[in-house]
Amino acid sequence: MLQATNLTKKIGDKIIIKDISLVLQRGEIVSIIGPSGAGKTTLLRAIALVDFSNAGSLIINEHHYKFPIKTAERIIFPYPRLTMVFQQLCLWPHLTIKQNITLPLKGMIDEKHFTNMLELFKLNTLLERYPNEISMGERQRTALVRALLLKPAYLLLDEITSALDIEQAYHILSHLKQIASQGVGIIFVSHALHLVSKISSKIIFLDQGSVVEEGTSIILSYPKTERLKQFINISQQVI
Amino acid sequence: MLGTVVQIIMQYKAGLWSGLLVSLSMVVIVWTVGLTIGLCVGWYAQQYKSAGYVVGLFWFLITSIPILVILFWLHFPLQEMLGIVIKPFITAVLALSFINIIFVATIIKEALAEFQQQYLIIGKVSGLNELEIFIKIKWPLMLRAVLPQLLFLQVAMLQATIFSSLISVEEIFRVTQRINSIIYKPVETYTTLAIFFCAICLPLNLTAYWLKNKYTRSFSVT
Numbered sequence: 088m089l090q091a092t093n094l095t096k097k098i099g100d101k102i103i104i105k106d107i108s109l110v111l112q113r114g115e116i117v118s119i120i121g122p123s124g125a126g127k128t129t130l131l132r133a134i135a136l137v138d139f140s141n142a143g144s145l146i147i148n149e150h151h152y153k154f155p156i157k158t159a160e161r162i163i164f165p166y167p168r169l170t171m172v173f174q175q176l177c178l179w180p181h182l183t184i185k186q187n188i189t190l191p192l193k194g195m196i197d198e199k200h201f202t203n204m205l206e207l208f209k210l211n212t213l214l215e216r217y218p219n220e221i222s223m224g225e226r227q228r229t230a231l232v233r234a235l236l237l238k239p240a241y242l243l244l245d246e247i248t249s250a251l252d253i254e255q256a257y258h259i260l261s262h263l264k265q266i267a268s269q270g271v272g273i274i275f276v277s278h279a280l281h282l283v284s285k286i287s288s289k290i291i292f293l294d295q296g297s298v299v300e301e302g303t304s305i306i307l308s309y310p311k312t313e314r315l316k317q318f319i320n321i322s323q324q325v326i
Numbered sequence: 327m328l329g330t331v332v333q334i335i336m337q338y339k340a341g342l343w344s345g346l347l348v349s350l351s352m353v354v355i356v357w358t359v360g361l362t363i364g365l366c367v368g369w370y371a372q373q374y375k376s377a378g379y380v381v382g383l384f385w386f387l388i389t390s391i392p393i394l395v396i397l398f399w400l401h402f403p404l405q406e407m408l409g410i411v412i413k414p415f416i417t418a419v420l421a422l423s424f425i426n427i428i429f430v431a432t433i434i435k436e437a438l439a440e441f442q443q444q445y446l447i448i449g450k451v452s453g454l455n456e457l458e459i460f461i462k463i464k465w466p467l468m469l470r471a472v473l474p475q476l477l478f479l480q481v482a483m484l485q486a487t488i489f490s491s492l493i494s495v496e497e498i499f500r501v502t503q504r505i506n507s508i509i510y511k512p513v514e515t516y517t518t519l520a521i522f523f524c525a526i527c528l529p530l531n532l533t534a535y536w537l538k539n540k541y542t543r544s545f546s547v548t
Contacts, residue, residue: 137447167453176444181466181541190462191452237453 088112089169089241089272094133094143094154096126103129104296106143111272113240116263118275118283121293122318127276128174130293131243134274135171136164148240167191167237174246177230178218185214188233197236204232207262223250231259241272248279260286280307280322292318330514331521338505345501346522352419352497353484359423360483361476364430371431372438381435384428394489397421401493418490426483430476437472470541477534481527498522 089111096103104126111117119127132138134145140154147165156162178187188210189196205211208228213221221229227247234242244263248256256279264286267273277283283290284304291301292315300306300315310316335342371378388396401417412420445467449459488499498519506515 135451137451164450166451169451170453171451173444173448176442177448179445179448179463179467181470191449191454193458233452 088146088148089134090146091134092144092146094130094140094145096129096133096138096140102296104133104140104293107293107296107298108143109274109291111241111274113270113272114267115288116267116273116275116286117289117291118277118287119291119293120277120280120283120318121299123278124295125293126296127293128245129296131171131245131274131276135169135243136162137171165241168239169241169243170234170237170239171243172227172230172234172245172247174249178226180218183215183217184210184221184229187218187229188236191233191237197238200238201236204235208232208259224252224255227251228255228259235266239271241274242266243274243276245276246278247275248277248282256282278322280319283307294318327514327517330511331518334505334509334511334514334518335521338501341501341505342498342518342522345496345498348415348495349484349487349497349499350526352415352422352487352490352495355419356422356426356483356487357480360426360430361480363423364427365434367427368431368434369438371435378435381428381431385432388425388428393421393425393486394492396425397489397493414490414493414495417493418487418495422483422486422490425486426479429479433472433475433479437468441468441471470537474534474538474541477530477537481530481534484527484530485523 090109092108093106094108095105107126107130109117119130121127129138133140136145136152139156143154145152145154147169150163150165152162178184179190182190189201205214208231210225210229210232213225213229218226218229227250231244231247248259251259260282263273263275267286275283275287284307287304289301290304290306292299292306292312294314300310300312306315307319310319367377367381371381397418400421401412401414405412405417441464445463446459449463454462487497490497491500491503494500502515502519506512509515
């Protein structure tokens with residue numbers, strides 16, 4: 088289980104996220120939605136321990152973290168059982184696609200899993216190319232495959248469908264559902280409400296660093312708060 | 327003209343060869359000292375702000391004052407003030423090495439400052455340890471970013487060795503000047519000098535250019 092309790096992150100005096108708690112079970116997909124600047128990526132980075140929170144606590148399986156972390160404290164990171172896929176600069180530019188996805192495996196490649204993933208995400212023909220020679224969508228698929236080949240228990244995805252067309256996004260999301268069903272807990276940050284509603288076990292709506300509303304995908308059809316109603320209306324108008 | 331150039335090379339080969347050896351030995355020391363110490367200073371200057379300011383200050387001074395003037399100050403007024411006499415070769419090596427250290431350090435410092443930490447974070451969350459991240463990600467990416475600039479700089483340092491003729495270092499430019507004062511064929515004499523420099527600088531410049539093209543290609547946003 089992954090459990091975040093009262094996570095708070097400040098930059099200088101500015102509070103970016105405040106007292107955010109969430110629980111992620113394996114096999115579950117929790118989506119985080121909200122406007123730009125709501126603190127979605129900050130929350131994801133805090134859960135991934137990329138940036139340390141200023142307060143709160145985090146439990147990732149047997150690992151317990153209490154914030155703030157003392158400087159002298161030796162941290163045991165949960166990687167790659169927990170891993171993250173970033174929105175930008177997601178691939179190493181000096182390595183080919185094949186090298187990008189196999190480097191973290193340190194030579195221990197599960198050939199069957201590897202072949203399946205390449206087929207599933209249609210990367211077979213791209214292996215010898217460099218990241219700057221493929222499209223943004225292909226880069227994001229590569230980054231996702233790299234993370235999935237590590238067979239993580241928890242996968243944090245930051246806006247990975249933002250550069251994809253609607254068809255590609257649906258394609259990836261349908262695979263995410265399948266991956267979650269194999270026991271991977273997924274936290275999925277997105278702007279795209281129509282995609283989120285299809286795959287999420289739970290949705291958290293963030294605004295100005297705080298949780299405004301949370302629940303199953305029903306909250307997108309019957310929002311309780313004015314702020315979420317407003318956000319959904321604007322999103323629908325844009326679509 | 328080519329015939330005269332060949333004639334000059336053949337007639338003064340001993341002098342030219344000894345001048346070339348002095349130039350090369352000077353530049354090898356300048357390269358070695360500049361690259362090794364400059365690398366460390368650049369890393370240190372990126373870690374500690376005060377060191378960064380000092381490097382920045384020296385960079386401004388060095389780029390504002392002609393090398394010729396720096397050499398002159400170090401060789402004549404400074405040594406007279408201190409009441410010491412240092413061999414011109416050593417003075418030139420010290421001055422050019424210091425200049426190279428500051429330029430190398432500035433390149434390294436800026437490359438480190440501009441390095442995208444995200445590439446390292448991805449390595450970390452993918453389960454790579456610090457050593458693996460350094461060897462497989464940071465070092466190759468850094469090298470690609472700085473290698474062409476460093477090579478171009480080293481070529482410039484080689485060319486800067488000719489300024490040491492001002493303080494009577496018997497390097498190739500001084501030898502060439504002396505040959506010209508005997509035969510007075512400036513075009514042919516300096517063309518001979520250009521041939522020597524081309525033979526050394528051209529491969530270095532071409533390598534730097536090739537590296538720049540090769541590595542800039544894979545550095546677009548990914």
